[in-house]
Amino acid sequence: MNQIKLYFLTGFLGSGKTTLLKNLLENMEGTKVGVIQNELGKISIDGTVLQNDDIHMVELNRGSIFCSCLRLSFVDALAKMSQQGLEYVFVESSGFGDPSNAEEILEATKVLVGEVYDFRGCICLVDCYNFLDQLGDEITIDRQLKHCNLAVLTKVDLVDREQIELIKEKVQEINPVCPITESENGNINRSFYDMDLMKYQWAECEETTNSAETKPKTFSMNFAGEIEKDKLEAFLEKIEPSVYRAKGFFKVKNEGWEKVDVVGKKLDYAPYEEQEQSELVFISKIGIALIREIKEAWDEYVGLPMKLNN
Ligand SMILES: Nc1nc2c(ncn2[C@@H]2O[C@H](COP(=O)(O)OP(=O)(O)OP(=O)(O)O)[C@@H](O)[C@H]2O)c(=O)[nH]1
Known part of the structure; x- marks a missing residue:
């Protein structure tokens, strides 16, 4: 039996995991691929971005797959995915995912379904634009x-060679x-597929720092109307210092549907397909x-009815 090639994608919030994965998947037409997508919040924005008929997708939300709160579901998802006749499985961890216990998860999967996976390694994305500001503050990045x-x-x-x-x-x-x-907008040299990334391993398996207590709070917002881009921007800029990450889809007056991404001080838009309602996750x-803070900033710059959920 051919083993399924398994990769874990890690990297801090907004480092570009979905962008890279989307690019990898676009170049795998005709290959049977599975994706396990993990988000901290209840709502998956990235799952919608990646959805595609050829991809077998499972979403595990509301926590980190490495935390005891989701670990069993993760092992179960890996076990079930191994029964789908896939060639590759990519796991996109949440940006807060601490994979220190990845080995334990692979062991538990082996106990359930045998040696069906060829674990090819953890690929960690490093956001060159924000990394130096985040390093030191976030143990997750270190792990x-x-x-x-x-x-x-x-x-x-976005940065110079020196940086x-x-x-x-x-x-x-x-x-x-x-x-x-290195990678630019998800483009990456594919030679890593042929490399034995597991040849040198630096760290021993250890307890993850992910737990119900360390999990950051997430909120989502729904809005049924449309607003001008400068108002949306003023709102997002106001709350930016208090969020690790904000993302979602928004209907912008005179411009239509936009995918919205806030990572550190950087705000990105990209055209997006029509949705039922605007939705942002914080x-x-x-x-x-x-x-x-969200309510005050929204009232200050927009002042229309919206719904905030946790
Ligand atoms: N300029 C530039 N922007 C990038 C690059 N890679 C990703 N981005 C942008 O960075 C933002 C976050 O990218 P995502 O791929 O959603 O990041 P992520 O790691 O999946 O985010 P989370 O799942 O929330 O942790 C988006 O606006 C991307 O378009 C890059 O190489 N260059």
Whole structure:
């Protein structure tokens, strides 16, 4: 029996995991691929972005797949996915995912379904635009890099060579053995498929830092109307310091549907297909206090009825 090639994609919130995965999948026509998509919140934005008839997709939301709260569901999803006649399975972890216990999860899967997977490694994405600001504050970033088998520096188009070299040094300080490659808007040299990424492993399996207690609060917002882009922008800029990440779809007056991404100080838009309602997901840095900030900023810049959910 041919084993299924299994990759875990990790990397902090907004580092470009979905963008990279979308690009990899677009180049795999005719190959049977499975995706396990993990989001911290209840609602999956990335699942909608990746959805495609050829892909066998499972979504695990409301936490990290490495946390005890979802670990069993994750093992179960891996086991079920192994029965679908797939050649590749990609797991896109949530941006808060700490994969320190990946080995345990693979062991548990083996106990359930045998050696059906050929684990090819954890690929960790490093957001060159935000990395130096985030490093030091976020233990998750440290763990993701420590436990990776390939580091992919993303958003290299937004920074200069000097910064890229500095980031490479920082990555090597945390993980001196993982190969490092670069990616721009999801484009990546595919030679990593032929590499034995598991040849050198830096870190031993350890307890993940993901738990129900460390999970950041997430909120989602629904809005049935449309607003001008400058109002949306003013609202997002106001709450940006209090969120790790905001993303979703929005109907913008005179422009139509836009995919909205907020990562650090960077706000990105891309045209998007029509949806029933505008929807944004927020990952809070300040716990439930974000509810008040969202409401105040929305009232200040928009002032129309919206629904905020947790
Ligand atoms: N300029 C530039 N933007 C990028 C690149 N890669 C990703 N982005 C943008 O960064 C934002 C976040 O990208 P995603 O692919 O959604 O990131 P993610 O890691 O899946 O996000 P989470 O699942 O929320 O952690 C989007 O607006 C992307 O278009 C890149 O190489 N260059």
